[in-house]
Amino acid sequence: MFRKPPEAPDAVLVEVEGRPVRVPPGASAAAAALIAGLASTRTSPVTGEPRAPYCMMGVCFECLLVIDDEPSQQGCMVTVRPGMRIRRQEGAREL
Amino acid sequence: MNAGTRAGGYDFVVVGGGVVGSSIAFGLAERGRRVAVLDEGDRAQRAARTNFGLVWVQSKGDGMPAYMRWTRRSADLWPAFAQRLESLTGVGIEYRKAGGLVYCLGPVEFDARREKVEQLRAQADIYGTEMIERAALERLVPGARFGPDVVGASHCPNDGHCNPLLLLKALHAALAIHGAHYLPDAPARNIVHREGRFVVDTPRGSIEAGRLVLAAGHGTPALADAIDLPAPMKAERGQILVTERCRPILPIPGSGIRQTQDGTFLIGSSKEKTGFDDSTTVAVGGRMAARAIRILPELGGIRLTRTWGGIRVLTPDNHPVYAESARCPGAFVAICHSGITLAAVHAADLAEAISGGALGPTLEAFHARRFHVPKAA
Amino acid sequence: MSDRPFDLVVIGGGPAGLAAASQARQLGLSVALVDEQPAPGGQIYRAVERAEAEGRATALGEDYRHGLGLVRAFHECGATLFASHQAWQVEPGGRVFATDGKASRLIEGRRVLVAVGAIERPVPIRGWTLPGVMSVGAAQILHKTIGLVPDAGVWIAGSGPLTLHFAAEIVAAGGRIAGILDTAHGRLPETALRHLGGVVRGWRYVARGLGYLARLRMADVRRVSGVENVEALGEGRVERVRWRSGGQWQEAPASGLLLHEGVVPNTHMTMAIGCAHDWDEAQKCFRPRTDRFGMTDVEAILVAGDCGSIGGARVAECRGRLAALGAAASLGVISAAERDRLAGPVEAEVSAHGALRGFLDDLYAPAAELCVPPDDVMVCRCEGITAGRIREAASLGCRGPNQVKSFTRCGMGPCQGRMCGPTVTATLAAALGMTPQEVGAFRIRPPLKPLRLGELAALADAEAGE
Numbered sequence: 001m002f003r004k005p006p007e008a009p010d011a012v013l014v015e016v017e018g019r020p021v022r023v024p025p026g027a028s029a030a031a032a033a034l035i036a037g038l039a040s041t042r043t044s045p046v047t048g049e050p051r052a053p054y055c056m057m058g059v060c061f062e063c064l065l066v067i068d069d070e071p072s073q074q075g076c077m078v079t080v081r082p083g084m085r086i087r088r089q090e091g092a093r094e095l
Numbered sequence: 096m097n098a099g100t101r102a103g104g105y106d107f108v109v110v111g112g113g114v115v116g117s118s119i120a121f122g123l124a125e126r127g128r129r130v131a132v133l134d135e136g137d138r139a140q141r142a143a144r145t146n147f148g149l150v151w152v153q154s155k156g157d158g159m160p161a162y163m164r165w166t167r168r169s170a171d172l173w174p175a176f177a178q179r180l181e182s183l184t185g186v187g188i189e190y191r192k193a194g195g196l197v198y199c200l201g202p203v204e205f206d207a208r209r210e211k212v213e214q215l216r217a218q219a220d221i222y223g224t225e226m227i228e229r230a231a232l233e234r235l236v237p238g239a240r241f242g243p244d245v246v247g248a249s250h251c252p253n254d255g256h257c258n259p260l261l262l263l264k265a266l267h268a269a270l271a272i273h274g275a276h277y278l279p280d281a282p283a284r285n286i287v288h289r290e291g292r293f294v295v296d297t298p299r300g301s302i303e304a305g306r307l308v309l310a311a312g313h314g315t316p317a318l319a320d321a322i323d324l325p326a327p328m329k330a331e332r333g334q335i336l337v338t339e340r341c342r343p344i345l346p347i348p349g350s351g352i353r354q355t356q357d358g359t360f361l362i363g364s365s366k367e368k369t370g371f372d373d374s375t376t377v378a379v380g381g382r383m384a385a386r387a388i389r390i391l392p393e394l395g396g397i398r399l400t401r402t403w404g405g406i407r408v409l410t411p412d413n414h415p416v417y418a419e420s421a422r423c424p425g426a427f428v429a430i431c432h433s434g435i436t437l438a439a440v441h442a443a444d445l446a447e448a449i450s451g452g453a454l455g456p457t458l459e460a461f462h463a464r465r466f467h468v469p470k471a472a
Numbered sequence: 473m474s475d476r477p478f479d480l481v482v483i484g485g486g487p488a489g490l491a492a493a494s495q496a497r498q499l500g501l502s503v504a505l506v507d508e509q510p511a512p513g514g515q516i517y518r519a520v521e522r523a524e525a526e527g528r529a530t531a532l533g534e535d536y537r538h539g540l541g542l543v544r545a546f547h548e549c550g551a552t553l554f555a556s557h558q559a560w561q562v563e564p565g566g567r568v569f570a571t572d573g574k575a576s577r578l579i580e581g582r583r584v585l586v587a588v589g590a591i592e593r594p595v596p597i598r599g600w601t602l603p604g605v606m607s608v609g610a611a612q613i614l615h616k617t618i619g620l621v622p623d624a625g626v627w628i629a630g631s632g633p634l635t636l637h638f639a640a641e642i643v644a645a646g647g648r649i650a651g652i653l654d655t656a657h658g659r660l661p662e663t664a665l666r667h668l669g670g671v672v673r674g675w676r677y678v679a680r681g682l683g684y685l686a687r688l689r690m691a692d693v694r695r696v697s698g699v700e701n702v703e704a705l706g707e708g709r710v711e712r713v714r715w716r717s718g719g720q721w722q723e724a725p726a727s728g729l730l731l732h733e734g735v736v737p738n739t740h741m742t743m744a745i746g747c748a749h750d751w752d753e754a755q756k757c758f759r760p761r762t763d764r765f766g767m768t769d770v771e772a773i774l775v776a777g778d779c780g781s782i783g784g785a786r787v788a789e790c791r792g793r794l795a796a797l798g799a800a801a802s803l804g805v806i807s808a809a810e811r812d813r814l815a816g817p818v819e820a821e822v823s824a825h826g827a828l829r830g831f832l833d834d835l836y837a838p839a840a841e842l843c844v845p846p847d848d849v850m851v852c853r854c855e856g857i858t859a860g861r862i863r864e865a866a867s868l869g870c871r872g873p874n875q876v877k878s879f880t881r882c883g884m885g886p887c888q889g890r891m892c893g894p895t896v897t898a899t900l901a902a903a904l905g906m907t908p909q910e911v912g913a914f915r916i917r918p919p920l921k922p923l924r925l926g927e928l929a930a931l932a933d934a935e936a937g938e
Contacts, residue, residue, distance in 0.1 A: 031614055039709055
């Protein structure tokens with residue numbers, strides 16, 4: 001739903017669902033997931049429905065992601081770092 | 096009298112719509128009594144909403160064998176009680192007779208716990224509690240990876256757990272199905288005993304009934320005097336931590352850690368003398384979290400979403416008080432902690448006794464006069 | 473573990489917090505500012521320094537660039553900045569606990585100023601949980617921070633200045649959108665007449681709004697007015713959008729749907745602290761009760777900016793300065809007379825910048841169906857609770873959000889009731905024939921953001937020593 005951003009010379013290389021993606025510096029992990037074109041970023045642990053970022057400002061918690069193997073992180077509140085591994089969160093987290 | 100009340104009056108008015116009042120009212124309504132339940136509004140100080148959800152036998156009743164037997168009786172009634180409520184209302188209350196664990200960190204705690212279990216057993220052999228070593232604990236809960244400090248636990252097969260919030264919902268739904276009137280936003284302000292009947296003044300009008308049950312938690316003392324009921328009480332704060340939902344690993348509830356059917360972990364519970372202040376503190380939450388993480392280190396990485404502070408409803412010796420008024424016969428009081436554990440027996444034996452008009456010899460031991468008798472040497 | 477106690481701890485780095493920090497420093501107070509973003513600016517001036525450095529700020533407008541001055545003044549004022557820190561509990565005595573995502577620390581202040589801004593009003597419509605449905609604010613954050621622009625299949629639905637502002641911003645950035653579904657039902661001429669004085673005094677803001685409209689017309693952006701019953705449809709993500717206007721149902725393909733129905737004060741923190749709140753019927757929200765300097769009824773706690781009352785960025789900035797004056801006076805750093813003398817011109821500025829507010833509140837009041845949705849609409853996204861379940865709980869005797877929460881789990885998910893709270897209150901008020909004030913709000917409990925349990929445990933030892 002977003003146009004592909006112009007390639008920045010200082011783009012940050014991250015991994016989204018195992019695929020390399022270059023994103024602008026200062027992007028959040030949730031923005032990286034959107035740029036990567038993920039159809040959804042998690043499934044609800046209650047209803048199983050697919051969900052994706054809604055508010056991008058830390059309010060809705062729909063963008064919970066597994067970032068560098070740690071689940072339940074608010075993707076919109078985490079700024080990308082080179083090499084960051086971003087994965088969808090499926091249902092209730094593992095311990 | 097306002098809309099919502101009943102022409103022809105009530106057999107019983109129950110003051111208090113928490114789990115204790117609602118359980119007794121449910122039992123009375125099941126017995127065909129016409130019941131009104133008076134409750135506060137949304138901001139009520141409600142122990143039922145800040146509860147850990149244990150149906151807990153082990154550790155209960157130290158120093159009062161009658162309470163030990165009463166607790167075990169309730170635990171035995173719980174499976175049928177849960178089934179009855181669920182089939183009546185369609186509200187699942189997530190009751191499981193899963194047994195219960197008290198974790199022991201280090202040999203000193205293990206030995207102390209063993210001694211306590213023996214001491215309780217000596218008073219009344221109703222618990223069925225066994226001390227189990229770590230290896231047996233791991234076999235019992237294969238999904239959990241315990242921390243190195245866990246040497247074992249006491250295990251009681253008669254313990255269990257439920258969802259206390261849904262229990263209250265089911266009770267309220269059951270009251271409606273049985274034709275009882277639940278009246279929220281109607282806290283009792285004053286009770287008058289007149290010509291053998293009870294008139295309770297509320298902001299929604301006055302409610303009259305032939306008999307009265309006072310089960311208003313910490314609201315009890317303000318109302319008890321007028322109808323000559325005892326209300327010896329003390330307040331104790333308990334804080335509880337609740338986490339995000341996780342995949343299930345812990346089917347057996349423990350004294351300080353329980354995983355609910357939703358997958359959330361409840362971690363508790365403090366005992367603080369802070370009066371009626373129900374706020375939560377980082378210091379206490381931190382200590383509870385630290386102990387939980389020593390038991391299950393992986394908990395350290397999951398997210399805390401809420402903390403609660405609740406005020407336990409306690410008598411001076413922590414055991415229940417049930418009594419009938421001498422001067423105003425037909426007025427009963429029920430003050431107790433453990434409203435969840437005792438819900439089944441409250442809806443059965445206690446409701447039966449109150450419905451029949453007398454508490455009888457089984458409940459004699461619970462009268463508040465025990466606080467006035469000097470203890471035997 | 474505690475940093476030295478500050479005279480003032482400001483929570484939130486938007487216009488109110490930044491202005492308060494700078495003003496308090498000028499008065500000689502020691503100041504810490506705790507902000508959840510990596511760089512100061514808040515949502516309104518989000519990433520303004522980065523945008524300026526990348527040459528994108530000018531395109532985002534003069535209003536946005538105004539934030540640069542605030543941010544620069546803040547950097548020079550000598551306040552201590554805790555960036556990327558989320559405050560998750562405020563204990564009595566000005567004890568602010570905050571996490572940087574790895575570890576938590578205690579930051580103590582003799583006064584604490586809550587300046588956490590606004591959040592967008594939830595827009596519970598059919599299909600709003602589908603991926604591809606976002607808030608307008610969310611899309612704007614993506615634009616401000618990294619220059620992301622919606623594609624031509626994206627619809628905007630809603631009302632309020634932000635919808636027009638954002639659409640114009642996208643057009644200016646060379647983007648295209650599918651169109652705007654305008655849900656405002658206030659009638660412009662009548663509303664303007666009712667607030668004529670404000671409209672005249674707020675002419676600069678009116679002119680700006682007209683400028684957005686002109687730009688959208690020039691770019692030939694489709695605009696449908698009088699829209700009701702917007703729905704997002706699709707399998708697994710939004711594919712089509714449906715709405716009613718002029719009594720007719722219409723449907724169009726959509727690659728995304730952006731919703732906005734105005735903003736409400738972010739009251740989570742003040743509610744958790746235990747400040748008294750009142751229902752504001754004009755703005756259809758709860759707000760903390762304060763005096764003219766933002767002092768709440770809780771000792772040492774002040775409020776400034778949109779988390780106190782929606783006034784917009786420039787009013788927030790003034791309110792921040794007023795709160796700094798209030799804090800300084802309450803600490804005995806300046807006299808009450810000095811405080812009042814300094815406050816005079818600032819309050820005049822508040823009045824000037826706030827002149828249009830009554831008109832905006834009236835024109836863009838959210839439609840009844842959005843405050844009180846039909847039974848099948850999801851209200852609590854986290855726990856999957858519909859409006860019907862809330863009404864069912866009310867029929868069992870629940871008289872407010874807290875009993876509803878305990879009977880349904882509505883509000884118990886990770887967002888802690890932020891996304892459903894306003895709807896639950898409004899739905900109950902309608903069902904029970906009570907006012908929102910009588911129904912009340914969720915009781916908010918710490919932590920204000922989900923916190924790793926290990927972080928809390930790590931504080932136990934430090935706290936035990938105190």
